[in-house]
Amino acid sequence: MTAKPVPRPNADTAPYWEACNEERLLYQKCGACGHNQFYPRSICAKCGGGELAWTEAAPTGAVHSFTVVERAPSEAFKPDIPYVLALVDMADGYRMMMNVVDCDPAAVEIGMAVRIVFENRHGQKLPQATPA
Ligand SMILES: [Zn+2]
Secondary structure (H helix, E strand, C coil): CCCCCCCCCCCCCHHHHHHHHCCCCEEEEECCCCCEECCCCCCCCCCCCCCEEEEECCCEEEEEEEEEECCCCCHHHHHHCCEEEEEEEECCCCEEEEEECCCCHHHCCCCCEEEEEEEEECCEEEEEEEEC
């Protein structure tokens, strides 16, 4: 059976993934315009500025949209189906894609409050959402 994919940190994302392994969630705040962004990049997506500060995120949000996955994209995900893939509006004003775990997929709704939990995938922890 193939394994689930694991992130490959690079210079822009390594601090983010290292914090995940400590079960802390980070995002980037632009020092020039104040924009909060995710995913990690070398410049601000809004103004192009390069003064990005790693900032600890509130580990809460709300489901913006979601789908229930019924057909696994690979063998590794077959044991999980059906599972929820969601866009989550984080409390700090950026959006992340993640699974909603530890709940009945039929119970997930747009606007549902969630909190972050971490899945340990082959030694790298990944943020996932669960009902708050
Ligand atoms: Zn900016």
